[in-house]
Amino acid sequence: MITSDMVLNRFLNYVKIDTQSDPESPAYPSTEKQKNLGKLLATELTALGITDAELDSTGYVYATIPATTQKKVPTLCFCSHMDTSPDCSGANVKPVVHKNYMGGNIQLPNDKTQVLTPAAHPDLLNQAGNDIVTADGTTLLGADNKAGVAEIMAAAEYLMRHPEVRHGRVRILFTPDEEIGRGVDKVDMKKLDAQFGYTMDGESLGHIEAENFSADAVTISVTGVSVHPGFAKGKMENAIKIVSEIAALLPKDKLSPESTQDMEGFVHPTSISGTLEKATLNFIIRDFEEAGLKVKEDMLRQISGQVMRAYPNSTLDFKVTEQYRNMKEVVDRHPQVVQYAEEAMKRAGIKVHHQAIRGGTDGARLSFMGLPCPNIFAGEHAFHGKQEWVSVQDMQKAAEVIVNICRVWEEKA
Numbered sequence: 001m002i003t004s005d006m007v008l009n010r011f012l013n014y015v016k017i018d019t020q021s022d023p024e025s026p027a028y029p030s031t032e033k034q035k036n037l038g039k040l041l042a043t044e045l046t047a048l049g050i051t052d053a054e055l056d057s058t059g060y061v062y063a064t065i066p067a068t069t070q071k072k073v074p075t076l077c078f079c080s081h082m083d084t085s086p087d088c089s090g091a092n093v094k095p096v097v098h099k100n101y102m103g104g105n106i107q108l109p110n111d112k113t114q115v116l117t118p119a120a121h122p123d124l125l126n127q128a129g130n131d132i133v134t135a136d137g138t139t140l141l142g143a144d145n146k147a148g149v150a151e152i153m154a155a156a157e158y159l160m161r162h163p164e165v166r167h168g169r170v171r172i173l174f175t176p177d178e179e180i181g182r183g184v185d186k187v188d189m190k191k192l193d194a195q196f197g198y199t200m201d202g203e204s205l206g207h208i209e210a211e212n213f214s215a216d217a218v219t220i221s222v223t224g225v226s227v228h229p230g231f232a233k234g235k236m237e238n239a240i241k242i243v244s245e246i247a248a249l250l251p252k253d254k255l256s257p258e259s260t261q262d263m264e265g266f267v268h269p270t271s272i273s274g275t276l277e278k279a280t281l282n283f284i285i286r287d288f289e290e291a292g293l294k295v296k297e298d299m300l301r302q303i304s305g306q307v308m309r310a311y312p313n314s315t316l317d318f319k320v321t322e323q324y325r326n327m328k329e330v331v332d333r334h335p336q337v338v339q340y341a342e343e344a345m346k347r348a349g350i351k352v353h354h355q356a357i358r359g360g361t362d363g364a365r366l367s368f369m370g371l372p373c374p375n376i377f378a379g380e381h382a383f384h385g386k387q388e389w390v391s392v393q394d395m396q397k398a399a400e401v402i403v404n405i406c407r408v409w410e411e412k413a
């Protein structure tokens, strides 16, 4: 059995290590301090008897749990990210364990204004009798994704101590810089040498996520006509006004992040900048279908074309950059990856719940790099803020699911 302490004690240690990533830094990893956790993990893996645990120079941790079966089982990879979001402080995290939660509000001790209510955190309603971990109200907790890290470590401990559990070769991968979109930039796929993967970075108990947004960035740059304002009549075409008109014509009651949910995509202006002569509008566009991305792109082309008709001497540049794609395309070709995870959850007494991710994951990118990689719940909630929380018993279940996934793959081989 994986006990709750096997997961909790590790988790409490990991969240105290500041691993905030930095989008402004060009370095790999973006912050050197992420290696402090990487070092500890490599040391702990070695202490478990793993002989090849390694923290590489770019901040990735790799390790192998050797196979315990003669059968030919595909190598599985379990992956979590070590960094925390730049959106909220991750320094001096003081985790608080609220034992045996009986419902109601949770007051965070060091900031009176930080109160977790079931109304704001409806998942708390499923946690009666469980132990909840929060931060103290002054920082994020870092359960995203140190919950996943602790679960993989607890599962590794269990598998190393129980060679009678039959499983194939298992690779462990801990990544830096996921929160700034660079989580798999420097993964050495050859060295990783795995056939199928699972990220442990989902939310509620039982969640499995095998589809995510497809994502493009669109940049619209307008070059206007600059003339001395005193002599501009009939000549000036102000790029600031042109891009503002484009922005003003975006739909407000649909196709925006603030008006969509579930399987709906959106067009989202993220920044606007410029001068009279040249102005730029940056967008991200999202949809679960590639055809849906095209529709959104066409809408932006249509709106900007319509605006430009009034400015015959200005020019518009429209640039689309691919960001990431829906992993469903890859994962659907290997249905056993999801099926075996479902079986693993059922054996742990968990009700399976399929979710689509309204964003991207390391797993989405890994899927297109040759490692089909759905996302499994880690028990983390309210990411990137001071009210982040995690359930100890859900973390324990997630670790059990990892062990079960290894078992199921061996049985089916």
Ligand SMILES: [Zn+2]
Pocket: 081, 144, 145, 178, 201
């Ligand atoms: Zn995460």
